[in-house]
Structures are given as structure tokens and as C-alpha cells.
Amino acid sequence: MLDDIKPFPNLLNLHQTVVDAFCELAESTISTTGRFRVSLSGGSTPKRIYEMLAQRDLSWQHIHWFWGDERNVPHDHRDSNFLMVRKALLDHVPVPEANVHPVPVNVDDPKAAAQQYEATLRTYFEGDTFPQWDLALLGMGDDAHTASLFPQTDALNESERWFVENWVEKFDAFRYTLTAPAINSAAQSWFLIAGENKQDALAKVFSNQHEPQLYPSQLVTPSRWFICADAIA
Numbered sequence: 764m765l766d767d768i769k770p771f772p773n774l775l776n777l778h779q780t781v782v783d784a785f786c787e788l789a790e791s792t793i794s795t796t797g798r799f800r801v802s803l804s805g806g807s808t809p810k811r812i813y814e815m816l817a818q819r820d821l822s823w824q825h826i827h828w829f830w831g832d833e834r835n836v837p838h839d840h841r842d843s844n845f846l847m848v849r850k851a852l853l854d855h856v857p858v859p860e861a862n863v864h865p866v867p868v869n870v871d872d873p874k875a876a877a878q879q880y881e882a883t884l885r886t887y888f889e890g891d892t893f894p895q896w897d898l899a900l901l902g903m904g905d906d907a908h909t910a911s912l913f914p915q916t917d918a919l920n921e922s923e924r925w926f927v928e929n930w931v932e933k934f935d936a937f938r939y940t941l942t943a944p945a946i947n948s949a950a951q952s953w954f955l956i957a958g959e960n961k962q963d964a965l966a967k968v969f970s971n972q973h974e975p976q977l978y979p980s981q982l983v984t985p986s987r988w989f990i991c992a993d994a995i996a
């Protein structure tokens with residue numbers, strides 16, 4: 764592991780540190796620019812962060828919520844990342860509806876839905892080469908995927924588009940995801956990685972073997988790593 768990355772002693776400590784850092788970054792960004800644009804990750808690790816953020820007092824009217832990836836399911840489906848964030852956070856705090864930018868999932872035409880979301884992003888981040896997120900939150904799977912950039916999938920090779928549909932053989936389904944350049948354009952990008960089952964993938968990501976087709980998280984150059992070997996309860 765890179766020498767300057769120290770795993771957190773336990774999950775509570777990781778979660779508390781991330782939530783404090785999120786609040787600090789959000790408020791400092793809002794005080795200088797008047798807004799805070801965050802790309803959210805799905806998964807169980809970030810979910811606890813969202814639940815804890817719901818307990819904090821933030822300038823909700825100045826924060827804009829986007830999704831870094833989404834499943835190809837309706838927004839009321841149990842696997843929806845939008846539903847997860849809504850239940851964990853957005854339903855409990857005074858966020859203006861106009862500040863919530865979910866992926867316009869179209870189960871039957873994921874290509875059109877991805878193009879529509881990319882158009883939304885390009886409008887919101889008008890003039891940017893790639894979206895200038897103030898913060899991109901990222902998880903990592905035990906196969907070293909991040910967002911929905913899974914090993915040996917087409918989206919790994921995308922260098923122009925911001926947001927794409929991505930066929931994932933092992934799920935026999937499409938996913939929606941930011942491309943690597945559209946993640947790396949963030950001012951701050953944080954990996955939130957918890958669980959003993961992630962440690963092998965992490966070792967591969969940190970190794971000198973640069974094989975992003977196998978370890979897609981190697982495509983991302985994050986600002987911070989929040990790592991803990993504790994499993995999610």
C-alpha cells in the first residue's frame with residue numbers, strides 16, 4: 764500500500780472522518796463559490812456516510828447531488844442508487860428538488876438515458892472539458908471496479924464521453940457510469956473502501972502492475988483514500 768495511506772482502525776472512525784471532511788469541504792466550497800457539486804457513489808460503504816450526513820446542518824440549498832453511476836432499474840427498485848440516497852439522506856433534509864439530478868434511467872433504452880444524462884451534465888458543467896465536480900465519492904468492489912467501471916467492459920476505454928451505458932456480462936445487464944476522465948476531472952475524489960474482502964483488490968490496485976482492464980480503479984487518481992479492513996455491519 765502507498766506509504767502515506769493509513770487504514771482507519773475501525774469503520775466508525777472512517778465514517779466520522781469522511782462526514783466531517785465532507786461537511787468542511789462543502790461549507791468552504793460554498794463560501795467561496797456559492798455552490799457544491801457532488802457525484803455520489805452507490806454501495807453500502809457510502810450509504811452510512813449519507814445517513815450520517817442527514818444528521819448534520821449543511822447549506823442544503825447550495826448543494827447539488829449527482830450520481831456517478833446507476834443501475835438500469837427504475838428509481839423505486841430496491842437496487843436503485845437513487846432510491847438508496849433518497850432513503851438515506853435526501854428524504855430527511857431540506858434539499859430543493861431542483862438540486863437533485865438523478866440518472867434518467869430508461870430500462871429499455873439505456874443508451875438514450877446515458878446520452879440524456881450526459882447532456883444534463885454538459886449543460887450544468889457548461890464550458891468544462893470534463894465535469895469539474897467539487898467532490899466525487901467512489902466505492903470499490905472486490906473486483907477492483909469503481910463506479911460501474913467493471914473489469915473488461917467497454918466503458919474502460921472511453922476517453923471522450925462523460926457518462927455512458929456499460930454492458931456488464933456478469934450481471935447480464937447494463938449499468939450507467941461516469942467515464943474515468945469524467946471522474947478524474949473532479950477537484951476532490953475520495954475512495955471509500957471498507958471490508959476484508961477488498962484488501963486483495965486494493966493490493967492489486969496499488970501494485971506496480973498497471974492493468975486497468977483487470978483493475979479499473981487504477982484508472983482513477985483520487986485525492987484521498989479512506990480505507991478500513993472492517994466489514995460493513
Ligand SMILES: O=C(O)[C@H](O)[C@@H](O)[C@H](O)[C@H](O)COP(=O)(O)O
Nearest residue numbers: 805806807808902903904909910
Ligand atoms: O453502484 C454501485 O454499487 C457502486 O457505485 C459501486 O461502485 C460500489 O461503490 C462498489 O461496488 C462498492 O460497494 P460497497 O461499498 O457496497 O462494497
